[in-house]
Amino acid sequence: MDASQKEDLAQVFGPDWQGAGDLDYVACWFKRAADFMRDKKVQASFVATNSICQGQQVANLWKPLLTPDGMHINFAYRTFVWDSEATEKAHVYCVIVGFGPGVNHGGPIFEGDKVTQATNINGYLLNGPNVFIEARATTLCNVPEMGVGNQPIDDGNYLFTEEERRAFLKKEPNAEPYFRRWYGSEEFINGKVRYCLWLGDCSSATLGKLPECMKRVEAVRTFRLQSKRKQTIQAANTPRHFFIENMPKGNSILIPETSSEKREYVPIGFMGPDSLCSNAVRLIPEATIYHFGILTSSAHMAWMRAVAGRLEMRYRYSNKIVYNNFVWPSPTDEQTKKIEKTAQSILDARALEPDATMADLYRTASMPDELRAAHQANDCAVLEAYGLSKDSTEEEIVAHLMKLYSEKVEELRQKELEEAERLKAEKAAERERRKAERAATRKTKL
Structure with missing residues (x-):
């Protein structure tokens, strides 16, 4: 979105709509239609990008709309490809969503040639209750935390193909211990061989004897200093390290x-x-x-x-x-x-x-x-x-x-409420204790 479209989004949803800034532009039409239909016996339907029914956007858009006294989805056509008639076809992945106020009688869900009669169509365009999966920083269950891999922000200076690695080692064979296999989605799934030059644990004395490696470090520092982001500029102070590092020991x-x-x-x-x-x-x-x-x-x-x-x-x-x-x-x-x-x-x-x-x-x-x-x-x-x-x-x-x-989620919510009540009771008891102490002190002085 350009600046004017982002302004449209802000105006349509207002400052109190949680997560509005992460919505696609097409969500504006759903909000406008819902506002218009609120007190009318009117229904609406839109063709939209399928992203509004996936991931975080479901909670951001549909949670405030699909309420008992608000909107419900009357029918849905799950993801299909919309081809343009241009010579260079642009494939757009779309859904069709019909919604409005009134009594919720469920409705049909279309997926290709298959039709399912749903008792309730939720924001994921599934036959089920209105459950909204919102982003969480921690796991719901007692399992190991998940993180992301490393983000170099190195302008490609630390990443090598097999051929590039061999050519580099011909110039600087002593750099071999600092090469590690590098895996992203492409490398892991398709067996693509790539390497990274990891100099984070290379001593200054050793690095001084590796001029080709030093050139890479200097190039990374220069690249980061040219950034407009404050965090990237700060990372120029540690050019041997990646911008984000996650290197499990096991x-x-x-x-x-x-x-x-x-x-x-x-x-x-x-x-x-x-x-x-x-x-x-x-x-x-x-x-x-x-x-x-x-x-x-x-x-x-x-x-x-x-x-x-x-x-x-x-x-x-x-x-x-x-x-x-x-x-x-x-x-x-x-x-x-x-x-x-x-x-x-x-x-x-x-x-x-x-x-x-x-x-x-x-x-x-x-x-x-x-x-x-x-x-x-x-x-x-x-x-x-x-x-x-x-x-x-x-x-x-x-x-x-x-x-x-x-x-x-309800179990955790109840625990949080109980913890809040416990803390509230502890604070009240502490106030009473201090009040009693002050009263006893005054009595002693008298």
Whole structure:
């Protein structure tokens, strides 16, 4: 959006609308229509970019609109591609949403040739209650925190292809110990080989003997000083380090930030401490094989598909929306061991084809039989831990997870209220104690 469009957004939603600045411009029409229809027997429908029904925008736009005395969605057409008639076609990923005031009788949800009659259409354009998944800084459950990888802000000076690395080492062979394998989503999924030159733990004395490395450090410093961002300019003081650093000392689970919607499972794996990752992936340090089993399951995939943002139609995995709001099962010891076993079977099945990339292994039509069987066994084990049938549909899985989410959020809200009441009572008791002490002091003086 340009400045005038951002001004439009601010005027339409006003200063009190939470998260309005993160909405797409098309959301203005939904707000204007809702204002117009508030006291009228009128309905509206719009074709819109599908992003308003994905990720954080769902809570930002629909939570204030879909209230008992406000709007409800009458029908929805889930994501489809709108092609222009121009020679150079521009593919736009759209939804159609019909909404208005009055009695909510549900309505049809269209997806290609499939039509589902819903009792309630929520902001994700699913048949279910009006649940809104909002960004959280911490996890709902007691599981390891998820972070992002490293963000160099180096103008490409520290990143190398295999050929570039070889050419560099011909000039400066003593720099070899400072090269590490570098993984982003592209490198992890498609087996693309890249390296980074990591000089953060290189001593000044050693660096002084590596003139080619020193040139890179100086180039990074110059690049950062030319930035308009205060934080980037400050980072010029530490040019050997990345702008953002996340380098776990042990094994971590790696989840690509962006991956194809055509895959049944998002490729997930373990990453050792000898490799470094870009900010195009999500990392979970100190995660176990059990965590891997849950995250690579059909249950977690269903949750991700329902609440994640999208880039066109590709999945955009977010720690604040997807991971932190995901409610984990409460398995028995036996169920935990079963999930650990099925998760290990997935890794074992991958190892049968060591030359295959993740893209090769997770191509839906040609997934290896052993890998598919391992995933299906893991899916069943995880669904059992949730108390669901192995034959549960994705819609049933999402409905169950959203129910657990609502219960968990309410549980945390009650705990916060109880904690607030406890602190209030403690402060009141402290005031009474001090009041009694002052009274006793005055009595003693008299």
